[in-house]
Amino acid sequence: MIYAVILAGGSGERMGNVDKPKQYLLLNGKPIIIHTIEKFYINPRFERIIVLCPKNWIIHTKNLIMKYLPDYDRVDVIEGGSTRNETIMNAINYIEDIYVLDEDTIIVTHDSVRPFVTYRIIEENIDSAIKYGACDTVITASDTIVESADGNVISSIPDRKKMYQGQTPQSFKAMKLRKAFNSLTFEEKEVLTDAAKILVTKGESVHLVNGEVFNTKITYSYDLEVAEALIRRENNAERSI
DSSP states (O other): OEEEEEEOOOOOGGGOSOSSOGGGSEETTEEHHHHHHHHHHTOTTOSEEEEEEOGGGHHHHHHHHHHHOTTGGGEEEEEOOSSHHHHHHHHHHHHHHHSOOOTTOEEEEEETTOTTOOHHHHHHHHHHHHHHSEEEEEEEOOSOOOBOSSSSSOOBOOOGGGOEEEEEEEEEEHHHHHHHHHTSOHHHHHHOOSHHHHHHHTTOOOEEEEOOTTOOOOOSHHHHHHHHHHHHHHHHHHHHO
Protein backbone atom coordinates (compact mmCIF):
# COMPACT_ATOMS: atom_id res chain seq x y z
CA MET A 1 0.00 0.00 0.00
CA ILE A 2 1.08 3.58 -0.68
CA TYR A 3 0.25 6.44 1.68
CA ALA A 4 0.73 10.18 1.35
CA VAL A 5 1.90 11.75 4.61
CA ILE A 6 1.36 15.52 4.70
CA LEU A 7 3.38 17.24 7.43
CA ALA A 8 1.47 20.26 8.71
CA GLY A 9 3.07 20.88 12.09
CA GLY A 10 4.65 24.27 11.42
CA SER A 11 3.73 27.23 13.60
CA GLY A 12 4.46 29.90 11.00
CA GLU A 13 6.61 32.06 13.28
CA ARG A 14 8.92 33.07 10.41
CA MET A 15 5.95 34.27 8.38
CA GLY A 16 5.66 37.30 10.64
CA ASN A 17 2.56 38.85 12.14
CA VAL A 18 -0.05 36.22 11.28
CA ASP A 19 -2.80 34.75 13.45
CA LYS A 20 -2.52 31.15 12.26
CA PRO A 21 0.10 28.63 11.10
CA LYS A 22 1.30 29.39 7.57
CA GLN A 23 -0.26 26.24 6.07
CA TYR A 24 -3.72 27.74 6.75
CA LEU A 25 -3.03 31.08 5.09
CA LEU A 26 -4.91 31.73 1.87
CA LEU A 27 -3.26 31.29 -1.51
CA ASN A 28 -5.45 32.50 -4.37
CA GLY A 29 -8.46 32.33 -2.05
CA LYS A 30 -7.82 28.79 -0.78
CA PRO A 31 -5.70 27.54 2.17
CA ILE A 32 -2.16 26.53 1.22
CA ILE A 33 -2.64 23.13 2.85
CA ILE A 34 -5.62 22.37 0.58
CA HIS A 35 -3.60 23.20 -2.55
CA THR A 36 -0.99 20.73 -1.32
CA ILE A 37 -3.39 17.94 -0.38
CA GLU A 38 -5.07 18.22 -3.78
CA LYS A 39 -1.81 17.29 -5.55
CA PHE A 40 -1.90 13.90 -3.77
CA TYR A 41 -5.68 13.58 -3.73
CA ILE A 42 -5.83 13.36 -7.54
CA ASN A 43 -3.27 10.55 -7.69
CA PRO A 44 -5.07 7.17 -7.64
CA ARG A 45 -1.98 5.29 -6.44
CA PHE A 46 -2.48 6.50 -2.86
CA GLU A 47 -4.49 4.28 -0.57
CA ARG A 48 -4.94 7.09 1.93
CA ILE A 49 -3.76 10.64 2.55
CA ILE A 50 -2.73 11.21 6.16
CA VAL A 51 -2.44 14.81 7.34
CA LEU A 52 -0.59 15.45 10.60
CA CYS A 53 -1.07 18.75 12.41
CA PRO A 54 -1.03 20.23 15.93
CA LYS A 55 -3.78 18.83 18.17
CA ASN A 56 -5.61 22.14 18.48
CA TRP A 57 -5.81 22.47 14.67
CA ILE A 58 -7.23 19.01 13.92
CA ILE A 59 -10.90 20.04 13.86
CA HIS A 60 -10.15 23.11 11.75
CA THR A 61 -8.14 21.00 9.29
CA LYS A 62 -10.93 18.43 9.01
CA ASN A 63 -13.46 21.19 8.35
CA LEU A 64 -11.31 22.64 5.57
CA ILE A 65 -10.95 19.22 3.93
CA MET A 66 -14.70 18.63 4.10
CA LYS A 67 -15.28 22.04 2.53
CA TYR A 68 -12.86 21.75 -0.39
CA LEU A 69 -12.56 18.02 -1.15
CA PRO A 70 -15.65 16.09 -2.24
CA ASP A 71 -14.25 12.61 -1.49
CA TYR A 72 -12.79 13.57 1.88
CA ASP A 73 -13.19 10.05 3.28
CA ARG A 74 -9.81 9.23 1.68
CA VAL A 75 -8.13 11.79 3.95
CA ASP A 76 -7.31 11.22 7.63
CA VAL A 77 -6.24 13.98 10.00
CA ILE A 78 -4.26 13.03 13.09
CA GLU A 79 -2.01 14.66 15.65
CA GLY A 80 1.63 15.19 14.78
CA GLY A 81 4.60 14.75 17.08
CA SER A 82 6.90 17.23 18.77
CA THR A 83 9.48 16.93 15.95
CA ARG A 84 9.34 16.27 12.24
CA ASN A 85 10.60 12.71 12.56
CA GLU A 86 8.27 11.91 15.46
CA THR A 87 5.42 13.18 13.31
CA ILE A 88 6.40 10.75 10.56
CA MET A 89 6.58 7.95 13.16
CA ASN A 90 3.06 8.88 14.29
CA ALA A 91 1.89 8.37 10.70
CA ILE A 92 3.59 4.97 10.44
CA ASN A 93 2.14 3.83 13.77
CA TYR A 94 -1.29 5.03 12.68
CA ILE A 95 -1.05 3.00 9.47
CA GLU A 96 -0.10 -0.05 11.52
CA ASP A 97 -2.98 0.47 13.98
CA ILE A 98 -5.74 1.33 11.49
CA TYR A 99 -4.73 -0.12 8.13
CA VAL A 100 -1.97 -2.50 7.00
CA LEU A 101 1.75 -2.06 7.58
CA ASP A 102 4.16 -4.51 5.99
CA GLU A 103 7.59 -4.58 4.34
CA ASP A 104 6.15 -3.14 1.11
CA THR A 105 4.25 -0.22 2.66
CA ILE A 106 5.39 3.07 1.09
CA ILE A 107 5.02 6.52 2.63
CA VAL A 108 5.47 9.69 0.57
CA THR A 109 6.15 12.47 3.09
CA HIS A 110 5.65 16.08 2.01
CA ASP A 111 5.62 19.57 3.52
CA SER A 112 2.13 21.03 3.69
CA VAL A 113 3.56 24.37 2.55
CA ARG A 114 4.98 23.08 -0.75
CA PRO A 115 1.82 23.37 -2.88
CA PHE A 116 3.60 23.33 -6.27
CA VAL A 117 4.81 19.74 -6.20
CA THR A 118 4.13 18.10 -9.56
CA TYR A 119 2.53 14.84 -10.62
CA ARG A 120 5.88 13.83 -12.14
CA ILE A 121 7.77 14.37 -8.87
CA ILE A 122 5.20 12.37 -6.91
CA GLU A 123 5.23 9.52 -9.41
CA GLU A 124 9.03 9.33 -9.42
CA ASN A 125 9.05 9.33 -5.61
CA ILE A 126 6.67 6.38 -5.50
CA ASP A 127 8.60 4.42 -8.10
CA SER A 128 11.98 5.17 -6.50
CA ALA A 129 10.79 4.24 -3.01
CA ILE A 130 9.46 0.93 -4.34
CA LYS A 131 12.69 0.19 -6.21
CA TYR A 132 15.32 1.54 -3.79
CA GLY A 133 13.56 1.71 -0.41
CA ALA A 134 14.20 5.44 0.09
CA CYS A 135 14.46 8.62 -1.98
CA ASP A 136 14.79 12.36 -1.53
CA THR A 137 13.68 15.13 -3.90
CA VAL A 138 16.50 17.57 -4.71
CA ILE A 139 17.58 20.28 -7.11
CA THR A 140 21.16 21.13 -8.05
CA ALA A 141 22.65 23.98 -6.02
CA SER A 142 22.67 27.15 -8.10
CA ASP A 143 24.76 29.15 -5.63
CA THR A 144 28.12 28.46 -4.06
CA ILE A 145 27.70 26.71 -0.70
CA VAL A 146 29.82 28.10 2.12
CA GLU A 147 30.43 26.11 5.31
CA SER A 148 31.32 27.81 8.58
CA ALA A 149 31.88 25.83 11.78
CA ASP A 150 31.66 28.85 14.08
CA GLY A 151 29.39 31.18 12.11
CA ASN A 152 32.13 33.77 11.76
CA VAL A 153 34.67 32.51 9.23
CA ILE A 154 34.59 30.09 6.31
CA SER A 155 35.57 26.52 7.16
CA SER A 156 35.25 25.17 3.63
CA ILE A 157 33.64 25.75 0.26
CA PRO A 158 32.39 22.42 -1.12
CA ASP A 159 32.39 21.66 -4.83
CA ARG A 160 29.07 23.04 -6.04
CA LYS A 161 28.81 20.29 -8.66
CA LYS A 162 28.31 17.83 -5.81
CA MET A 163 25.86 19.97 -3.86
CA TYR A 164 22.06 19.72 -3.97
CA GLN A 165 19.24 21.52 -2.22
CA GLY A 166 16.76 19.26 -0.51
CA GLN A 167 13.03 19.56 -1.12
CA THR A 168 10.15 17.21 -0.46
CA PRO A 169 8.66 14.67 -1.01
CA GLN A 170 10.93 12.27 0.81
CA SER A 171 9.66 8.73 0.37
CA PHE A 172 10.43 5.48 2.14
CA LYS A 173 9.52 1.93 2.82
CA ALA A 174 7.82 2.70 6.11
CA MET A 175 9.12 -0.21 8.17
CA LYS A 176 12.69 0.39 6.95
CA LEU A 177 12.54 4.01 8.11
CA ARG A 178 10.96 3.17 11.47
CA LYS A 179 13.57 0.50 12.18
CA ALA A 180 16.36 3.00 11.50
CA PHE A 181 14.69 5.68 13.63
CA ASN A 182 14.19 3.32 16.57
CA SER A 183 17.87 2.39 16.46
CA LEU A 184 18.94 6.00 17.07
CA THR A 185 20.14 7.18 20.46
CA PHE A 186 18.32 10.04 22.18
CA GLU A 187 21.17 12.38 21.22
CA GLU A 188 20.98 11.29 17.58
CA LYS A 189 17.23 11.88 17.50
CA GLU A 190 17.82 15.42 18.75
CA VAL A 191 20.32 16.14 15.95
CA LEU A 192 18.89 14.18 13.01
CA THR A 193 15.89 16.31 12.08
CA ASP A 194 15.74 15.10 8.47
CA ALA A 195 14.24 11.67 7.75
CA ALA A 196 16.55 10.90 4.82
CA LYS A 197 19.57 11.71 6.95
CA ILE A 198 18.55 8.98 9.41
CA LEU A 199 19.04 6.36 6.73
CA VAL A 200 22.24 7.94 5.42
CA THR A 201 23.65 7.92 8.97
CA LYS A 202 22.81 4.23 9.23
CA GLY A 203 24.67 3.49 6.01
CA GLU A 204 21.56 3.05 3.86
CA SER A 205 21.32 4.37 0.30
CA VAL A 206 18.87 7.17 -0.46
CA HIS A 207 18.10 7.64 -4.17
CA LEU A 208 17.82 11.14 -5.67
CA VAL A 209 14.69 12.35 -7.48
CA ASN A 210 14.91 15.54 -9.51
CA GLY A 211 12.74 18.28 -8.09
CA GLU A 212 11.80 21.63 -9.58
CA VAL A 213 12.93 25.15 -8.72
CA PHE A 214 9.28 26.18 -8.34
CA ASN A 215 8.60 23.36 -5.84
CA THR A 216 9.25 26.01 -3.24
CA LYS A 217 8.46 26.01 0.46
CA ILE A 218 6.33 28.91 1.69
CA THR A 219 8.14 30.08 4.81
CA TYR A 220 8.31 33.88 4.73
CA SER A 221 5.82 36.55 3.66
CA TYR A 222 7.89 37.11 0.51
CA ASP A 223 7.43 33.42 -0.38
CA LEU A 224 3.67 33.89 -0.22
CA GLU A 225 3.89 36.77 -2.69
CA VAL A 226 5.94 34.59 -5.05
CA ALA A 227 3.44 31.75 -4.61
CA GLU A 228 0.57 34.03 -5.59
CA ALA A 229 2.40 34.83 -8.84
CA LEU A 230 3.05 31.13 -9.48
CA ILE A 231 -0.56 30.13 -8.88
CA ARG A 232 -1.74 32.82 -11.30
CA ARG A 233 0.67 31.46 -13.91
CA GLU A 234 -0.62 27.93 -13.28
CA ASN A 235 -4.24 29.06 -13.68
CA ASN A 236 -3.48 30.99 -16.87
CA ALA A 237 -1.72 27.96 -18.35
CA GLU A 238 -4.72 25.74 -17.56
CA ARG A 239 -7.14 28.19 -19.18
CA SER A 240 -5.04 28.35 -22.34
CA ILE A 241 -5.14 24.56 -22.87
